[in-house]
Amino acid sequence: AGQAYTATITEPLIKRATCRWISQGVVEFTRDDRTATLDYGDGSCDRFGTLTTDNGNTVTIRLRQ
Secondary structure (H helix, E strand, O other), X not given: OOOOOEEEEEEEEEOOOOOOOOOEEEEEEEEOOEEEEXXXXXXXXXXXXXXXXXXXXXXXXXXXX
């Protein structure tokens, strides 16, 4: 949509060779004055992460390859 944003890795991203997805780590996304955080999990090899918006809403998302 032509909007600029930044992505900052706040906890190291871990992707094991035996797993298709990033399984651990946190990325913070900022656009305008809004921030969202994507937590990839506890190291389990699954395709789910937790997205938390700046207003505190949290949803589980399915990650792409």
